[in-house]
Amino acid sequence: MGSELKFLLNDSEIRLTEVGGADTLLDFLRLQKRMLGTKEGCAEGDCGACTVLVGRLHQGELRYEPVNACIRFLASCHGCHIVTIEHLRGSDGGLHPVQRAFVEHHASQCGFCTPGFIMSLYGLWMAKPKPSVVEIENALQGNLCRCTGYEPIIKAALAASEAGGQAMDQLALERDRVTGWLSAVAPERIETARGQDRAILPKDAADLAQILAEHPQATIVAGATDVGLWVTKMLRPISPAVFIGHLTELKGISVTENEITLGAGVTYSEFQPFIASYFPQAEDYWNRIAGWQVRNVGTIGGNVANGSPIGETPPLLIALGAVVVLRSTKGQRRVAIEDYFIAYGKQDRAPGEFVEAIVIPRAGADRIAAYKVSKRAHSDITATAVAFRIATDGKVIRDARIAFGGMAGTPKRAEGAEAALRGQPFSAESFEAAARAVGDDFQPLSDWRATADYRRLVAANLIRRFWLEQTGDAQRLSRVE
């Protein structure tokens, strides 16, 4: 067992022993290292002013992703390469092409959000040398600018992709050295603390089960996109915090003829290509989950484990008929995901258990769709979300699974609407009946995201939309023509 966290910060190696579970990367950068280019705008992962890159090995390949330093716990940086704005430069030691393009296109005004934008676009620049406008917009869903109206930022991003290539990039030059350093970090359990605040990094999944058996009330932290706010906003203690984001066993994705199994630690970004391949009808939906920085760290397992009624993955997973695999020292247990959500704030997860994997049946010939409605199209929390899996035999609906988020205390199937479809003809009348029936399935709340009336109306209309899309009248709003 180790008691030292180590990671690379730009070009230096950092070794720390006094780290609490609730210590954030942003505070470490700003308060301890006085690296002040990374800004705090919101402390909840929504504005992107604190964006840094985190480099990790994915099956031996070094990959850098933008993340929010404000809700990134320092302990979870173990074995990573953290890259901040201070490290960015061009091969000539001057401005990096992204930075130069920003200056030339007048893409900063007050400048406070700018380092965060630069880091996101730098991440994009590395991942995708010639991005389209839509790809740039997607990459910037987690970055807010209040001054420019974004137009010059998009122009700068396009121009940067024209200027030079990754051969000019400082990080590319350092890649071998960094890869070597990161691969030399051997798995081991690490425990650190600052005062009473403890952080534990398990060695592997078995060790995680052991730790949870010893500390059943521990806070499991994967991407910290929710737990981060418990700390920064609610000032809630999370000790001992058990970090699982580094566990490669929880990162696996396997596909068989009938199902897809993904480890609980798979992030939204990591699963995105699988959505595109196996559930292309849900690609737009997936793209409406949070911003890029959050998708890079937020995990599907965490989204399920945490049980929020407005999480995006549960409606889709319920409609698809997914199964949650829970693990503890006593072994594994499988639960149909819809049964996992018991009530608001209550899930079928015993102390000592953790979500290990999610098994998703493949869709086969079934008709799949998923829609989300929110006040702002991107990086907003769901007002109402719905996913469909409709099975037909010829012209008859054999089975219907329709699951909603934002309509009740848990993500939940629309039983009345499903019943209105099951065994009925695959027709406009059947879906109209389902749309009318869904009004009785839920008693949604009114809050700042939407009124109950709006939620009910939209729920019915999204059932109508499903029918319209199945029958070819697929008018939809889109950023792309």
Next chain:
Amino acid sequence: MPNACPAWNERFEMKQDVQVNGAAHQSIQHDSAEKHVTGRAEYTDDLLEPTGTLHAALGLSKIAHGKILSMDLSAVRAAPGVRMVMTPEDIPGENDVSPNGLHDDPIFAPGLVQFWGQPVFAVVAETRDQARRAAALARIDYETLPHALDPIAARDAGMGYVCEPLTLKRGEAREGLDQAPRKITGRFTVGGQDHFYLEGQIAMAIPGEDDEVTIHVSTQHPSEVQHMVAHVLNVPSSAVVVNVRRMGGGFGGKETQMNLFACVAAIAAKKLGRAVKIRPDRDDDMEATGKRHDFVIDYEVGFDDNGKIHAVEGDFYARCGFSADLSGPVTDRALFHADNAYYYPDVELRSHPMKTNTVSNTAFRGFGGPQGVILAERLVEEIGYALGRDPLEIRKANLYQNGQLTPYHQAVEDQILPRIFDELEAASDYHARRQAVLDWNAKGGVIRKGIAITPVKFGISFTATWFNQAGALIHIYNDGSLHLNHGGTEMGQGLNTKVAQVVAEAMGVNIERIRITKTTTEKVPNTSATAASSGSDLNGMAALDACTQLLDRLTAFAAEKWGVARETVSIGEICYIGDAQMSFAEFIREAYMARIQLSAAGFYKTPKIHWNRKTGQGRPFYYYAYGAACAEVSVDTLTGEYVVERVDAIHDVGRSLNPILDKGQVEGAFIQGMGWLTTEELWWDDKGRLRTHAPSTYKIPLASDRPKIFNVSLADWSVNREKTIKRSKAVGEPPFMLGISVFEALGHAVASVADYRECARLDAPATPERVLMAIERLRR
């Protein structure tokens, strides 16, 4: 050839012959651009902290209205790291930061809480984290009193006004309405807006000797911070220095709202003898600081079958919050702009600055103007739908003609909207695209489209006449480098760059020679807020005045020393004096050796303006800035969601001091205005707590929300007919109102579901929910 001392009447004009880097009218980059992109631009939180700096946090109320029965702060005091707990008793001077002399803005609620989130105490600890954790330990018992949150509830509850209301009146509105062939009445609810400056409020106070204190603070108004801190410390203003190099955005949110934070830091710093910093968490910032006023507007418009407006009456009920702050001038400006660009023959407009149990609302880009302008646009839309005509025709039929009087009796003399409309209609291909929209909608699909053109006419000047003054200070050091200081503050708009361009051109030197420095009350006293879009108008002129003084002195010195006529002296990067020539540095060295004063303080006050609030008459505005935009949207009639497909905008900045920076202002203001009217919703629960108090719940536009096609151009032919700095016009606020085009385009798409038989009457913000509910209403 540059650069003999210019005669006064030449100084406003463009000088084609000045060949220096960074002269006025050049599109040069923001002076801090390279620091922005490398993360090296220092904001207040980035300044080196003195050893032993402490950190403060506020304790906020958890009710909307009530008496504090008891406040147990013992656990706060006992918390780790705590050095001080501050309540009203700890304030040496008055417990008040009211910017208007009404004494209604306590730092800490003195026994009576008037909104949820009102500061009731502060705690100072060794670290910010300790201070925040300690603040959460307070135990406060309240006696809850009834609260009224919105302006109509406040009116019905008899809450009264926070300040004197205003009536603007010309002609006889009632008679005009009664005699008009047609009439429409309605109610329009217009939401407020959080500034969402990316850099939140922050102040750091460093105690000095005797009664002195230095404050670093993110502020648009250093002089007011100075006065407030002096006031609460009970020391003269001369003991207080306020500094700001730059803000991470202001938008009006740092015109008065930073006073409280600066004062808390200053009181603690003086008491403890240590530097004290306060930086509230974003949620606290959004709960405890004021926003754009929301309005409920009851209107009546009389018109004829040609679409000509005959008379207008309007009652403007504003949610001002618990105190006046800037609500007086904000609600005044709403009335000043309730005509937007249209002539109302008979008119009466009344403001109702309602007291409510919410945070005290404040300045926000446009300062009430947008809420007035959008009412005018509602009126022309109503008329258009009532007559079955394109609202654009109604707009054009009612545009001011030069010489016509506004409701405040100022004659419009610089009308340029007809030309802007012509150019915009052509550039946007409006008429063909409108027909395409109508054809598309006629097919009756799920996605409906809408298109609209809306104009803006915005009055430039502070309506408080005395604020229209500015100072600048220029030093030339004896190595030939220039130090430029003025009373304006940099919040991203590029003010420092523009003023430096004015100085570069006036002095005939390259801009690289000019060092832009932080704004400080030590160098230029008694400044006005950098607000009302006035920054470059006022400070550019003051800097030009300083340049003129220096050039005068230097020219006289050169003529005397070299024995030549003044007309043969030209100062610049190369100075020509008769037959002699030398570098600027050499010349300055000569001047220094000859004991010429190489420093000058410039001053400017805006001419011509006057305003009598009692009579509601005067010329509050030096000139108007104009613009227009054409927006096209697509709306999903199943969910109410929408996409802005295309926007074309033409905006008037006179002869631009820096076209690329001005274009940036127009683009940014447009998106901010669009955000105000679309996804940015302030939502209070029934207990009076603001629940949209962070970016997770309060949704400003993203990159993916901007128009898919966004063509912005400046009316480059426009020249300010008044003698403003280089004949430019102010740009900060006016283009904000171009975002209204998106709102009216949404209304057009919604109206399509009922064949345009009636105005959609969307309330603002037109969230997807409001859009869908309007669609449902019209379908019935």
